[in-house]
Amino acid sequence: MRRFLIPGIAVAVVIALLALLAFGVSSQKTNSSIDAAVAKGAFPVAPNSHTTLPDLGSTGKTSLASLHGKVVVLNVFASWCGPCVAEAPILEREQHLIAPHNATILGVTYLDNSDDSAAFVHRYRITYPVIRDVNGNFVRSFGTTGVPETFIINRQGKIVAIRRYQLAGNWLQQTVARVLQEQA
């Protein structure tokens, strides 16, 4: 019995290390289940909707849950991101179109310092609300690993469309119009 003690301890240590490695790798994995669900038409509920994040430029906080009942276009951006600059006027124009229909764009800053984000908002005359995801955990739950990304969330708080790259053409306008029509 005693002759198995040391090999037993060694095997237990190796198993524990492998389990730790597996846990570490799985916790770093990108979440692509939202994309798959949306592609199948099984619209998933937006994750972490009750997480409150600080508003950019004020002391207030906003959560997706606080916007429940509105169509929300969640746009993840950063001031250092070139394509985000190109998107800014498209999003601002859209905000003016959809705001009267109980809908809003919600900007979420990604790995960006608040001064740069505020300068970006000022430079591109952004009027829609912007919140700061300081450690990136909120957008990571949406499977975000880069910017820009855009998620359209319906009045029931479900993700109905995703754009994992720069907005172009009329995709935003057409998709939001369709969602507003369905939800009228």
Added chain:
Amino acid sequence: MRRGAAALAAILIATAGATPAITTASAAAAPARASLTDIENDVMCVACHEPLSVAESPQAYAERNFIRVLIAQGMSKPQIERQLVAQYGPAVLGKPPANGFNLTVYVLPPAIVLVGLGILAYALPRWRRRSRARAAAPANATPPPDAADAKRLDDDLAAYGG
């Protein structure tokens, strides 16, 4: 006279030795001025998951500019690191904070070394005792045959032409 000169020399030498020591102590008390190179080595580019010193992404450039602004404001390295954590989260630090899952980074290596040392402390004396006992034992440890067996062996050898 000679004694007086020796005492004076001793005092001069002691004073000369003490002056740089005092200067060093006062220099150590003052907070070191932060430098971009020093900070870059200890923080990460949060978007590209690389040390900032080697990262070349747009986010890395933005982060470097932010650090430059904080250095220009006269902040020390710990203050700048705190600001970076406030803006980018704890992932910006090269050394993760010692809590949650990150704790394993600090706990596991010494724990593995301790377990290894424990195993060696337990097993080594036994291995040495076993090998000493093996060395001390006679090469042929077979007991000699008793009288009856010895007689039968002799008879067999005689019978088969021995």
